[in-house]
Amino acid sequence: MLELRGVNAGYGTFQALFDVNLDVKAGEAVGVIGPNGAGKTTLMRVISGLIRPSRGSIKMEGVDVVATPAHKIVSLGIAHVPENRRLFPQLTVDDNLKMGAFMKEARGHYAERLDVVFDLFPRLKERRHQMAGTMSGGEQQMCAIGRALMSSPKLLLLDEPSAGLAPVVVQQVFELVKRIRASGLTVLIVEQNVQQVLKVVDRAYLIEAGTIRASGTSSEMLASDTVKEAYLGV
Amino acid sequence: MGMQAFLDIFDIYLLEAVINGILLGGVLALLALGLNLIFGVIDVTWICYAELVMIGMYAMYFMVQYYGVGYFIAAPFTILLVAALGALLHYLVIAPLLTAPPINQLLATGGVLFVLQSFATVAFGIDFRNLGIRLPVLAFGDMNFSYARLLSFLAALVGMVAVYLFMTRTFTGTAIRAIAQDRQIMALMGVDTKRIYLITSALGGALAGLAACLLVLQYDVHPFVGLSFGPITFLICVLGGLGNFIGGFIASFLFAEIISLGGLFSDLEWGYVLAFAFFIVMMFIRPAGLLARRR
Numbered sequence A: 001m002l003e004l005r006g007v008n009a010g011y012g013t014f015q016a017l018f019d020v021n022l023d024v025k026a027g028e029a030v031g032v033i034g035p036n037g038a039g040k041t042t043l044m045r046v047i048s049g050l051i052r053p054s055r056g057s058i059k060m061e062g063v064d065v066v067a068t069p070a071h072k073i074v075s076l077g078i079a080h081v082p083e084n085r086r087l088f089p090q091l092t093v094d095d096n097l098k099m100g101a102f103m104k105e106a107r108g109h110y111a112e113r114l115d116v117v118f119d120l121f122p123r124l125k126e127r128r129h130q131m132a133g134t135m136s137g138g139e140q141q142m143c144a145i146g147r148a149l150m151s152s153p154k155l156l157l158l159d160e161p162s163a164g165l166a167p168v169v170v171q172q173v174f175e176l177v178k179r180i181r182a183s184g185l186t187v188l189i190v191e192q193n194v195q196q197v198l199k200v201v202d203r204a205y206l207i208e209a210g211t212i213r214a215s216g217t218s219s220e221m222l223a224s225d226t227v228k229e230a231y232l233g234v
Numbered sequence B: 001m002g003m004q005a006f007l008d009i010f011d012i013y014l015l016e017a018v019i020n021g022i023l024l025g026g027v028l029a030l031l032a033l034g035l036n037l038i039f040g041v042i043d044v045t046w047i048c049y050a051e052l053v054m055i056g057m058y059a060m061y062f063m064v065q066y067y068g069v070g071y072f073i074a075a076p077f078t079i080l081l082v083a084a085l086g087a088l089l090h091y092l093v094i095a096p097l098l099t100a101p102p103i104n105q106l107l108a109t110g111g112v113l114f115v116l117q118s119f120a121t122v123a124f125g126i127d128f129r130n131l132g133i134r135l136p137v138l139a140f141g142d143m144n145f146s147y148a149r150l151l152s153f154l155a156a157l158v159g160m161v162a163v164y165l166f167m168t169r170t171f172t173g174t175a176i177r178a179i180a181q182d183r184q185i186m187a188l189m190g191v192d193t194k195r196i197y198l199i200t201s202a203l204g205g206a207l208a209g210l211a212a213c214l215l216v217l218q219y220d221v222h223p224f225v226g227l228s229f230g231p232i233t234f235l236i237c238v239l240g241g242l243g244n245f246i247g248g249f250i251a252s253f254l255f256a257e258i259i260s261l262g263g264l265f266s267d268l269e270w271g272y273v274l275a276f277a278f279f280i281v282m283m284f285i286r287p288a289g290l291l292a293r294r295r
Helices: A040-048 A070-076 A093-100 A110-120 A122-126 A137-149 A167-182 A194-200 A218-223 A225-232 B003-042 B049-066 B071-097 B102-124 B147-169 B171-179 B184-189 B193-215 B226-240 B245-265 B268-285
Strands: A002-011 A014-024 A029-033 A055-060 A078-081 A155-159 A186-191 A203-208 A211-217 B137-140 B143-146
Touching: A002 A040, A014 A029, A014 A040, A014 A211, A029 A040, A029 A194, A040 A070, A040 A078, A040 A155, A040 A186, A070 A078, A070 B184, A078 A137, A093 A110, A093 A137, A093 B171, A110 A122, A110 A137, A110 A167, A122 A137, A137 A155, A137 A167, A167 A186, A167 A194, A186 A194, A194 A218, A203 A218, A211 A218, A211 A225, A218 A225, B003 B049, B003 B143, B003 B147, B003 B171, B003 B193, B003 B226, B003 B245, B049 B071, B049 B102, B049 B193, B049 B226, B071 B102, B071 B193, B102 B226, B137 B147, B143 B147, B147 B171, B147 B193, B171 B184, B171 B193, B184 B193, B226 B245, B226 B268, B245 B268
Parallel strands: A029 A186, A029 A203, A078 A155, A155 A186
Antiparallel strands: A002 A014, A002 A055, A203 A211, B137 B143
16 A cells, blocks of 8 residues: 655755655555664654655655655555644634645545544534633644544554553543554554554564665564663663 | 813814724724734734735726715625735745744744835826715704715724634634634644644735735825834734734724824824824733733
């Protein structure tokens, strides 16, 4: 479904990704793990078009993502839940979800999608007229995921969904990711919470200093000495 | 004159002034909304906002007085014309300076102010012109109200309600409010920020156009007429908190009442002096505006 080949990217003169190759097949859940500043967020941003690669190719179902204007990439079926959620804090939950359905193709299905999202997150329905910025961290994460789901995506990019949340809420978020997977959506998830994320994904990539160091199935990664020593603390 | 008789007359004048203040406030609120919209969404101050109003007033004058077009037919054309001017202003002047320091943006729109004033002076001369429409005065008991002011107030109210509905009910309006809060991630929503900025600028222009249609009923148009509305609109927006729509709305009526009631005690000019003095005092007490915008 998604295919990255030899991708370099960065900010100004600072290069954050070096020759990244990555695949996500339809129906898969894939994790990207690695330390702070390894380039995980940059990887997400380059896929959704927030920054453009300086070299390499990105294809979504065969369509050239690099040649697609940034605001049209969501129409290819890629929805990105950005780091720190980035809700519109002074818009209501309803309006935030409405923004998720902004693109022409999604507007016609607005009411149905709203039902789907409220079904998945009954809490959001209770809070629909509340300003998004006044909700708890967990509720905001639900709203951010809900907003991304409003565009009926094929591929969901989740950037650190557990960051800044209380341990109990982190559990809930990973439960949610499982449910989203079960609904047939393809997921690419970036996490620092390695142990947790490896429980919900099929495969994972280990990224360090902007380079893919290792990849494999969840069980392979859990068994790998590199991952064990550096990230699982065993 | 007995004390009681004095109070009776005074009360009626007072009530008349209060109502006239409300009527004036409506049009000021319309102007403030346009300027606040541009500032709140694009983060740019159109110093030349009142000059767009001036161009609109000329458009009304020429259509109505020169070509004999009916007022209510000329008005929509004027609104469209000034909306197009607003979009053009964004495209030609603001868009290339979007990431420039604010002072450069101020200087650029300030430059447009002088260009428009000079253009009007060369093209139309410095004569004071008016529509030649004299609307009746409505007598209400012992009080007199200008029909033009009443009409302007109602039209301004309709204009503001229309903007409110557009901003809250449509996808594009919601995007305009969202972009003011986080412009970087708009692409993730499938929003083309350039297009939203153009639409917002056209909307700001349309509000200036509507204001032009209303002001031309009460005031003569000349190349420097913008100076009569520009500074006061700017002060209202600052008093309300730049970019804060509700603050601007409240400040408009506050200013209008001070002008109207101040004018009651002596000349109308003194009303303006009082309003400006009030502004200066308020800037010491609440420098970020009546309802400070959280940033």
